[in-house]
Amino acid sequence: MDQLFEIARKTFDTPEFRGITFIESEAKSIINRVPGGALPFDWTINPYRGCSHACVYCFARPTHTYLDMNAGRDFENKIVVKVNAPEVLRRELAARRWKGEHIAMGTGTDPYQRAEGRYRLMRGIIEALIDHRNPFSILTKGTLILRDLDLLVRAAEVAPVSAAFSIGTLDERVWRETEPGTPHPKARMDAVRTLTDAGIPTGILMAPILPGISDRPDQLREVVGAAIDAGATHVSPIMLHLRPGVREEFLPWLEQEHPDLVERYLQMYRQPYGPKAMRESLGERISSMVSAAGGIRRGVEPARRFFRRDRSPGVKAQASEQLRLL
Numbered sequence: 001m002d003q004l005f006e007i008a009r010k011t012f013d014t015p016e017f018r019g020i021t022f023i024e025s026e027a028k029s030i031i032n033r034v035p036g037g038a039l040p041f042d043w044t045i046n047p048y049r050g051c052s053h054a055c056v057y058c059f060a061r062p063t064h065t066y067l068d069m070n071a072g073r074d075f076e077n078k079i080v081v082k083v084n085a086p087e088v089l090r091r092e093l094a095a096r097r098w099k100g101e102h103i104a105m106g107t108g109t110d111p112y113q114r115a116e117g118r119y120r121l122m123r124g125i126i127e128a129l130i131d132h133r134n135p136f137s138i139l140t141k142g143t144l145i146l147r148d149l150d151l152l153v154r155a156a157e158v159a160p161v162s163a164a165f166s167i168g169t170l171d172e173r174v175w176r177e178t179e180p181g182t183p184h185p186k187a188r189m190d191a192v193r194t195l196t197d198a199g200i201p202t203g204i205l206m207a208p209i210l211p212g213i214s215d216r217p218d219q220l221r222e223v224v225g226a227a228i229d230a231g232a233t234h235v236s237p238i239m240l241h242l243r244p245g246v247r248e249e250f251l252p253w254l255e256q257e258h259p260d261l262v263e264r265y266l267q268m269y270r271q272p273y274g275p276k277a278m279r280e281s282l283g284e285r286i287s288s289m290v291s292a293a294g295g296i297r298r299g300v301e302p303a304r305r306f307f308r309r310d311r312s313p314g315v316k317a318q319a320s321e322q323l324r325l326l
């Protein structure tokens with residue numbers, strides 16, 4: 001866990017920030033090692049902790065409890081902002097011990113959540129990465145990433161750069177009830193197209209797929225078809241995980257919104273990752289949908305881009321957990 005030193009608490013009385021407290025903090029370090037060694041990258045940068053995107057299933061929620069806040073409303077409304085992230089990054093990139101390895105952003109909370117519109121930390125971060133020709137990738141649900149398109153294009157000229165959007169569903173009702181603070185998934189899909197048109201390889205993480213809520217064949221086909229039309233470089237499905245800490249937030253929501261599904265979920269999620277057969281079947285269904293939609297012919301990789309270094313199903317599950325599924 002990174003060391004943080006709080007310097008101020010702020011609120012802003014504008015509609016998009018109403019009800020949110022920003023805890024401005026200084027970070028001692030900003031490039032953090034990804035634990036576990038199961039992912040295709042070892043390093044990450046997370047300029048924010050907590051996330052106003054407020055997804056009901058969010059895997060990162062328990063991280064807020066390390067900061068003496070709760071994984072529910074505090075996670076959504078008390079956002080830690082590492083205000084010195086660009087400066088610390090420049091120092092770390094210049095250090096002799098840094099070897100210029102790939103840095104993955106969006107592994108913790110979303111770097112293009114609403115706070116970024118005000119704090120603009122990502123611009124400073126990307127500029128530092130450009131100056132050091134350091135490869136990186138960004139996983140997000142935030143269409144705000146397009147604000148930095150000019151920088152991403154410049155970065156891609158000097159180092160390998162890629163992006164991925166998390167789009168688990170295009171179903172309006174499911175989006176509204178499960179990801180209330182996020183940009184519309186169609187706007188996210190449009191952003192994928194803009195990025196790929198600009199030459200930034202951009203994929204789609206279909207995550208998480210919610211059994212009985214967003215896993216109907218027509219719902220899945222809609223996302224896959226739109227992803228291929230948008231020029232996505234890969235489509236990777238991940239079924240919902242319910243780890244301790246997330247489970248306590250998700251199940252009460254399910255009880256309220258889908259009481260008919262509670263018993264089924266309790267059966268399925270006796271272990272955090274759900275039944276292996278269901279996970280595998282989901283992967284196969286998405287692969288065949290990508291093929292059927294002509295994605296393979298057009299060069300779209302069906303799935304598992306993030307899992308290339310995995311060696312067993314258990315490690316795969318751990319890897320996707322660490323991605324925090326934006």
Ligand code: SF4
Nearest residue numbers: 051053054055058326
């Ligand atoms: S899943 Fe991602 S976008 Fe949603 S609240 Fe969590 S960190 Fe934010």
